[in-house]
Amino acid sequence: MxxxxxxxxxxxxxxxxxxxxxxxxxxxxxxxxxPFPPYPEAPGPTQGLRFTQTAAVKNFDPADHLASGIxxxxxxxxxxxxxxxxxxxxxxxxxxxxxxxxxxxxxxxACAGRQSEETETIKLYGRDARVHPLTVTRTMxxxxxSHISIDLGITGPVLNISTACSSATHAIGQxxxxxxxxxxxxxxxxxxxxxxxxxxxxxxxxxxxxxxxxCQPFAANRDGMTLGxxxxxxxxxxxxxxxxxxxxxxAEIVGFGMSADAHHITQPAPDGAASAxxxxxxxxxxxxxxxxxxNAHGTGTQANxxxxxxxxxxxxxxxxxxxxxxxxxxxxxxxxxxxxAIEALATIIALHEQQLxxxxxxxxxxxxxxxxxxxxxxxxxxxxxxxxxxxxxxxLNAVLALRHHLL
Amino acid sequence: xxxxxxxxxxxxxxxxxxPEDTITLDSTFDQLNVDSLDKINISFEVEEAFGIEIPDExxxxxxxxxxxxxxxxxxxxxxPSIPTP
Numbered sequence: 001m002x003x004x005x006x007x008x009x010x011x012x013x014x015x016x017x018x019x020x021x022x023x024x025x026x027x028x029x030x031x032x033x034x035p036f037p038p039y040p041e042a043p044g045p046t047q048g049l050r051f052t053q054t055a056a057v058k059n060f061d062p063a064d065h066l067a068s069g070i071x072x073x074x075x076x077x078x079x080x081x082x083x084x085x086x087x088x089x090x091x092x093x094x095x096x097x098x099x100x101x102x103x104x105x106x107x108x109x110a111c112a113g114r115q116s117e118e119t120e121t122i123k124l125y126g127r128d129a130r131v132h133p134l135t136v137t138r139t140m141x142x143x144x145x146s147h148i149s150i151d152l153g154i155t156g157p158v159l160n161i162s163t164a165c166s167s168a169t170h171a172i173g174q175x176x177x178x179x180x181x182x183x184x185x186x187x188x189x190x191x192x193x194x195x196x197x198x199x200x201x202x203x204x205x206x207x208x209x210x211x212x213x214x215c216q217p218f219a220a221n222r223d224g225m226t227l228g229x230x231x232x233x234x235x236x237x238x239x240x241x242x243x244x245x246x247x248x249x250x251a252e253i254v255g256f257g258m259s260a261d262a263h264h265i266t267q268p269a270p271d272g273a274a275s276a277x278x279x280x281x282x283x284x285x286x287x288x289x290x291x292x293x294x295n296a297h298g299t300g301t302q303a304n305x306x307x308x309x310x311x312x313x314x315x316x317x318x319x320x321x322x323x324x325x326x327x328x329x330x331x332x333x334x335x336x337x338x339x340x341a342i343e344a345l346a347t348i349i350a351l352h353e354q355q356l357x358x359x360x361x362x363x364x365x366x367x368x369x370x371x372x373x374x375x376x377x378x379x380x381x382x383x384x385x386x387x388x389x390x391x392x393x394x395x396l397n398a399v400l401a402l403r404h405h406l407l
Numbered sequence: 408x409x410x411x412x413x414x415x416x417x418x419x420x421x422x423x424x425x426p427e428d429t430i431t432l433d434s435t436f437d438q439l440n441v442d443s444l445d446k447i448n449i450s451f452e453v454e455e456a457f458g459i460e461i462p463d464e465x466x467x468x469x470x471x472x473x474x475x476x477x478x479x480x481x482x483x484x485x486x487p488s489i490p491t492p
Binding site for chain 2: 068070072073130132
């Protein structure tokens, strides 16, 4: 089996549209959560919403990056995908060293071209107007994956994975296994999502899981999640190919675990999350004692954070309260199909720099969770194995095990 | 005719993010780097702006901005007039 390493990083996120800006925000706890402007289609000043903030991508104009025809044929979500993938490919410099049909593209996107779908639906049902002839290409969930392929000329296996909030983590895990088993020699993988439409916000508001203020993972007074958008992409390849071309290695992916709760469409269960973490460690041939950081799913809802803590205690026993843990969602929000990739990016940067990001925006941790939540400032810490958890609605769990590349 | 030309040029300029004064009736779509996706998008915007439907067979024969303006003019002229009460 091949060892698999990360040699390229790219991102368009609410806390930075370059890796450098993302890193700065990550370690200074500069949140991307902010009030959103009124939606023109929304009735009344409150817009029928109990919350006023989201984590939106800022200062991103697709015309700075993409041809007009591509912009016309795509939704905002694909813009994030293409630009983040370009960044990762450029940073890695891997394209000249792998046959184009020996590279995979495996990305996560759950909400597809939501903005285009909603725009055209309003026109159609609201005033019987004609639908734009590029609506189909804009709303395909696989459009981001296809456009990365077209943009970079990659002709190997190309897939989009849709597993709600675990989409990107499932995608990275699948890409990891494909490279590890020699199905391809390299892959572009990650996730992208642009779901911040008025209809999407109203749908989540109706579930009463969105914070009226902002997401505070693991806080005693946590009151829900904050919705976000963005994308993060990685180049992964065999250790052998990375070393042969003297590439910079940001981290090694050593394990991947998946499970299903088989329990409830919205309520998580600890057994499923614990199983996915256990399988990731087994896949990594590692033990619970090797884990030095957990980047939590940590949505800031009562149910998720309590269940995730219970799963950690179930798997790690007495170590559960001693492993440093943080959720970075209070910085970049919850971007559904992309969030696992953005959190994997935070985890990879943490491993690379031996510095763990703080669980921003929280001053008092829920004592009943009994976790070592990193508060206020980043923590310097020699790292071995880090886990990045994604626990989706529907009980679909995916966990990556990553390792500092010099170990 | 002038109004139709002006409006068509505005639509093309917006779609391509280029200045209107770089577009003339003699400009070919190739010169303006209008690819197949741009052409679908621009044709739809023109149809919406003038309340017309460009026939499929005409789409393929439009090579210049002038071709588009002439075609739009004919389609606009052929539109049934709105009956007055």
